[in-house]
Amino acid sequence: MIIDFSVENWSSYGEEATLSMQATKERNHRERVAKVSSSLSVLPVAAIFGANAAGKSNLVSALSALRGLVTKAQPDLSDISGRHFAFESVFAKRPTKFEIEFLTEGFKYNYQVAIHEGLVVQEKLERGIGKLSLVFARKGSEVIWGPKFKGLGHELDELSLEQLRPNQLLLNLSGCQSVSALAAPVSWLTNSLLILPPPASQARTPEGLLKSLDAAALTSLTSIDFGSLGFDIKTISLDPAIAEVFTKLQSDIYEQLSPALSELTQKLSALQLGISSELSEDLVALRDSAKKVSEQWSRPEPDASELTVTRESLAGDEVSLSIQSESDGTKRALALLPVFQKLMQEGMELTVVIDELDSSLHSLASRALISRFLASLNSDSRRQLIFTTHDTDLLTTSLFRRDEIWLVDKSKRTMQSELYAVMEFEGVRYDHDLRKMYLSGRFGAVPDLMAV
Known part of the structure; x- marks a missing residue:
């Protein structure tokens, strides 16, 4: 689970912006908040609202960029430097920074990265159950190991630090999987952090995920998509x-x-x-x-596959239709349902980040997916959903706590994206109509329509 994520000098974010998933003293929906310790509770959901071009997708892309730096075989750090805040010249001389604190396998990890001109300026990893201890700190080519981790001996030898390039993160070294203190954060970023881009840039849903859908998920599809009975993946002849x-x-x-x-x-x-x-x-x-x-x-024959959706005719027969004949809503549902099914599995450690969750979905369909996920949680759950949306019908305390509702606004003065929670506004009670307050401009982060 993500505890905090911060980004600085990335795209529309100039100064540091932080998404905090640490629960406040809000009492609403407290039964589903993950209880980690007496001093730390983590929110299972964050809904991020804001006008077009405010910076919601840039926040998601920052998290995706950090993940890629660790998990990709050969990440291009020059791409990171090329995404610095462009509307003030001083930021071209500053590094882009990412910092994430997360929970996995009973430990808290804090990981920090600074990149400038395609090179790693700084990299730092801390771990702990309560107080965090240094695992390693890197400045340039120099790597310093924390006092508690110097004794890893032959495990550290597996890293072959002499192979570490100036444009490569230490956590990107293949030998990290052999070092106990490094394997867990790499595994979490690789396997337990799932990021879905907007539908326009998203590749088709992997067949493996679609095939994993069970009867319950298909029932969900039926309930939110007007009669879909199922689907099939067939090999077709060209x-x-x-x-x-x-x-x-x-x-x-x-x-x-x-x-x-x-x-x-x-x-x-x-x-x-x-x-x-x-x-x-x-x-x-x-x-x-x-x-x-x-x-x-060297395959002698080309192969291809086709996804078909099965619906019921007026006569009660099953009719198979190509997915291409289905609505964008059906395609979106097929992309999201396998993810939500995995997200609702008891005992799963998983954080899912979805950009434009509501795209092509009816408001009630989006709400149904979110509600079912939230209903599956308790204080021992370690599952988390973070999403951006324009669907203001979701802006209600019957669904979210005030500290789970976030807003992104673009400052006219600095042209920077600003990230803040509804909880930060004084006088906003849990029984207020947040949707009405938001649309009236009370919280900012709405389109400027004065010129229209």
């Missing part, structure tokens, strides 16, 4: 003419790639002798990847 062109193209490319791939695998096998174990593992992985590419391109 038109013979298209298949012939595709097969020839595939064959031509394979003929050109095959000799180079064979030579590459042989050289990689030879290089394994007399090198470090970590590099050897990387070479094996690279060799295997080369073999896999070779095998894929």
Whole structure:
């Protein structure tokens, strides 16, 4: 679970902005708040509202960028530097900073990164149950290990720090999985933090997730999408003419790639002798990847799959329709339902961040998904949903606590995005009509329509 996330000098965020998931003394819906310790309770949900171009998506992209820096095979740090705040020249000379504090496997972790001109300026990791202790701190190429973690001995040797590049995070080293103090945060960022971009930039839902939908999830689809009974993923035969062109193209490319791939695998096998174990593992992985590419391109027949949705006709028969004939709402539901099903599994450690949750969904459908998730929680749950939305019908204390409702506004004076919670406004009670107050401009973060 995310406890806090801060970003500085990223896109529309100049000065530091912080999304805090730490629960306040708000008493509303307290039964679902995650009780971590006597001094720390973590919110299971955050709903982020704001006008178009205020910076909601930039907050999500900042979190996604941090995750990618750790989890991608070869992240490009120059892309990070290129996203600095552009409306004041001084920010071009400052590093972009990310800081995240999160909970996993019973420990709190605090991870900080600063990047400037495509290089790692600073990197720091702390861990603890109560008070945090330094795991490592890095400035430039110098890495200092905390007093409690110097004794890791041979585990640290597995990191091969001499291989650490100036444009690479320490947590991005493949050897981190072998070091107990580093494996957990890497695993959480890789497997327990799921970020969904807006539908316009989102790839199709993976078949594996769709196939994981059970009967209960399909019932949910029926209830929010006017009669969908189910779906199927079928392998289809391409038109013979298209298949012939595709097969020839595939064959031509394979003929050109095959000799180079064979030579590459042989050289990689030879290089394994007399090198470090970590590099050897990387070479094996690279060799295997080369073999896999070779095998894929040598397939004699092209394959394709089609997602079909099953509906009931007036006569009671099942009718299969291509997903392309379905509404954007159906497609959006198919993208979200597997995620929400996973999010509602008891015992799961998972944080899901969704940009534009309500896109193409009816307000009642969005509310149903959120309500079912929240109803599945208790104080021992470690599941979390963070989303951006324009759906003001969700702005109600019957659904959210005041500290779970966040707003993003673009300052006319500084042109920077500002992030703040409804809880920060004095005189706002849990029984107030927050939607009415928001639309009237009481909290800011609404479109400026004076010129329209």
